[in-house]
Amino acid sequence: MRPRVLLRAAIASITLINGYLLPPSSAIQLQDGTVYFAQPPRLVNTITTYNEVYAWGATYYFTISLPENAGEPLQSLAINQREGVDNIRFDLNDSVAFEGKPSGKGQKVELQNVVGDGKTRTVTLRFDPPVSPGKTITIALKPWQNPRSTGVYLFGVTAFPQGEKSHGQFLGYGRLQFYNHSDSWFRPRGFYGIWP
Structure with a gap:
């Protein structure tokens, strides 16, 4: 095969993301060592x-x-209460993670540590080993008690890829709404929140 043909094949197998060239499904790593998810x-x-x-x-x-093409395993998650009248505190020792969704719990995902910061209202969970691309996992946090005040409570979720210097990717807000018993007497027991 001639050199030009080889060069074209190599270029065709490379993806340009945010000005950086990378092979398909590989993580992005900047010169300073910062690692990003490819997806x-x-x-x-x-x-x-x-x-x-x-x-x-x-x-x-x-x-x-x-996703399969994340390019790097998921090392940790930060869940930050961004909105809500009351500061919700969690029993961090009772935190668990597992593969799948709440309605169909799969294999347990090991947590290396779970740390809470009351000032920033953030819970950080580190997985050991990191979660491989292509998996769906669920984090279960247990509050000591639901908030006293009704209303919408927003939790910002940020994911960090594996690496000593990893860039957190903000995934969006988890939204939970809490009601007075008198307002929700007609609501059946079960799951409440955002469900696709």
Whole structure:
């Protein structure tokens, strides 16, 4: 095969993203070592088992889909309460992650550590091992108690690829709405939130 033909084949197998050349399905790494997802994960849905204020025993589920062409495994997630009157605190020791969606729990995903920051209202979860591309996982956070105030509570979700210096990709907001018991007496028990 002649050199020009080889060069064209090589160029055809390279993708240009944000001004950087990279082979298909490979992560983007800048000269300073910062790693980016080639294709970021997606926040599929956010739901709760109980949507009444003051309720005990609720679980908040955040489902994330990591595409096949992510280019890099998912190392960690940061879930930050961005909106809502009350500051929701979680029992971090009771946090779990698993493959699949809440309605069909799959294999457990190991968490290396779960850290909370009350000032920024952020929970950070680190996976060990990192989650491979092509998987859908769900994070289950257990609040000590649902908020006292009704209304919409927004949680920003940011994903970080594997790497010593990784760039967080904001995936969007998980939205939960809480009601007074008198307003929600007619609502059946089950999952509440965003479901595709």
